[in-house]
Amino acid sequence: MKKTTQLIGILSIIFVGAGSLAKALHWPGAGFALVAGLVMLALFFVPLALINNYKAVKPPTVVFHSVVMLTVLIHFIAVLFKVMGWQGTEILMLIAFPFPFVVLIPTLLWYSKKYKLITLQQTIIVLFFMAYLGISNAFLVIDFSKELIDENISLEKEFQAHKEFIESINQLQNTNVDEKETQRFELAKQSIRQIKSQLLNTDDKRFMSQSAGAGFENLTNKTSFSASYSRLISAEKYVTELKENIMACYLAALPQESQQFLSEGDRSKVSDYVYKMLYLNPKLWTLTNLTFMTSQLELQKYVFLKHRSIKPPE
Numbered sequence: 239m240k241k242t243t244q245l246i247g248i249l250s251i252i253f254v255g256a257g258s259l260a261k262a263l264h265w266p267g268a269g270f271a272l273v274a275g276l277v278m279l280a281l282f283f284v285p286l287a288l289i290n291n292y293k294a295v296k297p298p299t300v301v302f303h304s305v306v307m308l309t310v311l312i313h314f315i316a317v318l319f320k321v322m323g324w325q326g327t328e329i330l331m332l333i334a335f336p337f338p339f340v341v342l343i344p345t346l347l348w349y350s351k352k353y354k355l356i357t358l359q360q361t362i363i364v365l366f367f368m369a370y371l372g373i374s375n376a377f378l379v380i381d382f383s384k385e386l387i388d389e390n391i392s393l394e395k396e397f398q399a400h401k402e403f404i405e406s407i408n409q410l411q412n413t414n415v416d417e418k419e420t421q422r423f424e425l426a427k428q429s430i431r432q433i434k435s436q437l438l439n440t441d442d443k444r445f446m447s448q449s450a451g452a453g454f455e456n457l458t459n460k461t462s463f464s465a466s467y468s469r470l471i472s473a474e475k476y477v478t479e480l481k482e483n484i485m486a487c488y489l490a491a492l493p494q495e496s497q498q499f500l501s502e503g504d505r506s507k508v509s510d511y512v513y514k515m516l517y518l519n520p521k522l523w524t525l526t527n528l529t530f531m532t533s534q535l536e537l538q539k540y541v542f543l544k545h546r547s548i549k550p551p552e
Contacts, residue, residue, distance in 0.1 A: 243286040250278040261321070272321055280314035302349045309342045423539040430528050430535075 253275025260268035284307055292303045316330035 240290055243283060243290060246278055246286065247283045250275050250283050253278065269322060273318065276314050276318040276321075280311050280318075284310045284314075302345055305342055305345045309338055312337055420539060423535055427532055427535050430532055434525055434528050 253271050255275075257268050257271030257273075257275055260266070260271060288303045288307050292300075312330070312334045316327070316334040318324075319327040319330050
């Protein structure tokens, strides 16, 4: 029987060692090897070894050997569940962790004193071994491992990096950089207002003669404006505001003619009349484009402040 016990012990160690290596390297068959090795240890090797020892010990110590076998069985089964990730691991580990200290050690000390089974030196060695076993079980219960430590360190570094990034964004928003950049939007809108003021103070003939040299041909490009307008025409609110701006420009440019139309004409056809006049009066068309450019600058300013995705005008 001793040879059989030794053979089972050797095979169990081989299976457990191979299964542990395969699981660490993520090879196939790791689960089978671990289960086979731990089952052989818990159900065959430990009972046979204790039976052989029980027969050799005088006087017989049934309770002591039973406690030892129960302790080893609980620990091997708990380790098996822990390694395989099966359900019920937490309960088994909570039972296995205090069991040696509550049951095995008191039984060992009582039997050693009564029957003089082991010497004081051997008792100390056993106590150190049980302390090591208890610490190992505690680490298993709390899922303590190098991978867990590395993961926590990595998460802490990532959290710190995000925190520093958010602080840098907040600091950037609180500096004068935004104020300087947004001033460029305001300067661009101020330039547009000055051009509109000059147009309103210039008669149509003078405007027509100076438009080529003043760079107004880009502002009076009906094709580009129509393309931009067509992309926004589905926005009812924007279209309404644009009509109001156009009518305001028209009233400022041609006050007498527009007032006469408003007093005599059908107010429901005001928008149609305004669009018709746009093609007949280049000054009014330019004013309309300038109004459109002002609204675009407001939109670009908002996008810049929110996302920093649009460069301010030079």
